[in-house]
Amino acid sequence: MDRLEAYKSIAAQASRGELSFPTNVDATLKLQRALNDPDCHADAAARLVQAEPLLAARTVAIANSVAYNRSGNEVTNVRTAVQRVGFRTLNALGASVIVRQLGSKITEPSLRDKANQLWQHSAHVAALSQVIARRVAHLDPETAMFAGIVHEVGGFYMLSRADEFPGLFDGEADEWIEHGEQMVGRCVLQRLGVPAPVMAAIEALWVGMRALPPETLGDTLLLANDLAPVPSPLYERAGATSRQAAATIDFVIGDGTLNSILEESAAEVSSLTSALM
Template identity: 50%
Template sequence: MNKLETFGTIAAQAARGEISFPTSVNAVLRLQQALNDPDCHLEEAIRLVLGEPQLAARTVALANTSAFNPGGHPITNVRAAVTRVGYRNLQMLVTSLIVRQFGSRIADPNLRAKCEQLWEHTVQVAALASVFARRVTFVNPDTALFAGIVHEVGGFYLLSRADGFPGLLDEDPEKWAELCEDVVTREVARKLALPEPVADVVFQLRGGWLQMPPASLLDTLLMANMYATVPSPLGTAPAPLPEHSESVLDYLVDEATLQVIIEEAAVISESMEQATLV
């Protein structure tokens, strides 16, 4: 089967809803659905987290980072960790765990390296989106962080499938991978039950244009992608902006403020990486 036929097969399967998740992803999806229930109480959340050892470890690790524990008093149990990080951040952790699990079955070392780079890119974009939301666009920073975490779900899924098709994601001048990823992203987003406003932004991102002044979630994610120093290995992210002195954002963000944004995002990114146990 040639590359075009393979992309066509994967896209057709996605369009029919035939998305194949690793067993580990299906387990965490059930946890996500429970946490999304507004009637899910603290005791139930703790029980669910304890039932997923990797998530339990990540939750405790996140609660012990400087972002959530500036006093440095060790948190050693899930109950205290869930209380400290809160439901929003717990849901973000669950989603990031799902995204990361797409790479759990990849055996090819080159694809695993791409998966690692895509995760680094994702974390950086999520962190930048959160800070740009708070300082520039004034959308909800938690929503921006979440959108950053899931904005490459289609790419992660394609990487997980590419392991069975050697050379699938090699040089692709016809851009079939991008077309396939668009179809796949929509179905993966549906399976993950992404909130409609977040899903819409993820769908619009590839062809999106930065509006001036930037004020939407899409603008926030576009800026985060532009300033991310780790590119997507799939070549699907918007191109980086030129030097800041040449950027249209000069009208909104001076050099000193931009540096603060980058530094704040680096702290958030580090906290997220500290909480990631792969």
């Protein structure tokens, strides 16, 4: 089976709902659905989060990040962390656990390296999206962070299936974007219950068109993707030239500029990225 046939085979399975997830992903999806129940209160949420060690650790880490801990008072327990970050951030953190779990069954060293770099890229995009949404685009920062976390979930899924299809990632970027990222990624995002506005933002990222200054969630996600210091290992959307051009992006925002805002927010971005890792 050649690479294109492999893409189409995986995409056909995905479109039929035949997604092969590790068992722990299904468990975390159930936990995330429970957290999204409007009748789930903070104490119940804390108990649910404590049942998933990775989610518990991420929640405390995010609560102590510069973005969420402006008072400088460190929290040391899940209950207080849940109260500080809120349910929308918990939803984003649950998604981060799911994305990482998709890579848990990857054993081939080169594929594991790709998965690790892909998560570093995603964490940077999520942190940058949060700050850009809050300080530049004036959009909901938690939704933007969530979009950054899941924007490459199709890539994680394909990496988790790559041992079944040798040479799956040896092709051109255009093939991956059209048949891997879009066809499979859309199905995985739907399986994870990603809201329609976030789906639309990720689809805008696939197209690659944006407004500057960013006006929409899609604009925000694409700008964060271009500014991320760690590129996706699966493809380079426009090669090294794009990364060099991203470093020159600047525009006026109120009394400041994008670059001045990013400089002021560097500690927040670094803290959020580290907490997500």
